[in-house]
Amino acid sequence: MSxxxxxxxxxxxxxxxxxxxxxxxxxxxxxxxxSDGEWVVRSLSGGTDAKVYRCPGCDQEIPARxxxxxxxxxxxxGEDRRHWHxxxxxxxxRRTPNVQRGRSAPRY
Numbered sequence: 001m002s003x004x005x006x007x008x009x010x011x012x013x014x015x016x017x018x019x020x021x022x023x024x025x026x027x028x029x030x031x032x033x034x035s036d037g038e039w040v041v042r043s044l045s046g047g048t049d050a051k052v053y054r055c056p057g058c059d060q061e062i063p064a065r066x067x068x069x070x071x072x073x074x075x076x077x078g079e080d081r082r083h084w085h086x087x088x089x090x091x092x093x094r095r096t097p098n099v100q101r102g103r104s105a106p107r108y
Contacts, residue, residue: 006029012098031074041089043067057095067103 028043046065053062062068062083069089072081086091 007028026101036093039071040074040078041071043069043086053083055088056082057084057092059084 030041032039032041045067050064052064053068054060055062055068062085067086069084069086070081071084071089072078088095
């Protein structure tokens with residue numbers, strides 16, 4: 001007879017990492033007010049999801065499994081949410097918008 005194995009309990013949301021989109025569920029969600037309005041900001045820790053996002057602050061990719069934030073306007077339903085590097089989100093008021101690179105543009 002083999003020894004019993006400890007099985008991890010699902011998180012508070014009741015889903016495992018793969019069922020919740022690959023991210024460890026985070027309870028760090030807040031509403032931030034700044035000169036550009038109110039934003040809902042959720043901090044995500046890198047999970048098992050292999051999806052790569054593009055940060056609107058620096059127009060660079062956010063590699064898979066890298067901690068970052070997701071933000072959307074507080075007066076919207078969250079369909080317009082964007083994934084940001086944490087440093088880019090904090091610095092967004094000090095930066096000016098740059099020209100966004102197209103998807104088919106060469107990568108340098």
